[in-house]
Amino acid sequence: xxxxxxxxxLMAPPADGSKSNPFMTFLPLILIIVVFYFFFIRPQMKKTKxxxxxxxxxxxxxxxxxxxGIHGRIAEVSETTxxxxxxxxxxxxxxxxxxxMDASAQLGESx
Numbered sequence: 392x393x394x395x396x397x398x399x400x401l402m403a404p405p406a407d408g409s410k411s412n413p414f415m416t417f418l419p420l421i422l423i424i425v426v427f428y429f430f431f432i433r434p435q436m437k438k439t440k441x442x443x444x445x446x447x448x449x450x451x452x453x454x455x456x457x458x459x460g461i462h463g464r465i466a467e468v469s470e471t472t473x474x475x476x477x478x479x480x481x482x483x484x485x486x487x488x489x490x491x492m493d494a495s496a497q498l499g500e501s502x
Contacts, residue, residue: 446487449473454494457485462494 449455453465455475463475466482474484 445493446490449487449490455490456492456494457489458491459489461485 449465449468451465451468454462455465455473456462457475461475461477461483463477463483465473466476467474472484472486473490474482476482
């Protein structure tokens with residue numbers, strides 16, 4: 392209902408017969424783009440940047456949780472991968488992009 396009314400008001404020709412302003416025609420589209428940028432695109436870019444910064448700061452001995460939910464401690468760090476030690480002393484080689492969060496922060500532990 393509101394959308395239809397808005398379209399009628401913005402698209403209707405002026406009552407005095409003068410030409411419509413082209414800016415007013417594109418104003419709803421511009422507003423939608425601005426809203427999408429500030430509420431969806433910008434926060435996602437910020438989150439991605441923080442995640443990348445976190446992954447670069449991980450060092451040997453840090454406790455982490457992978458995106459698959461595996462808890463472990465960093466045993467080795469290489470350029471694109473980590474070797475993590477999990478329960479029972481087993482070691483897993485994972486990609487850096489597979490690290491989701493710091494387990495110490497989630498469990499409320501101090502480093």
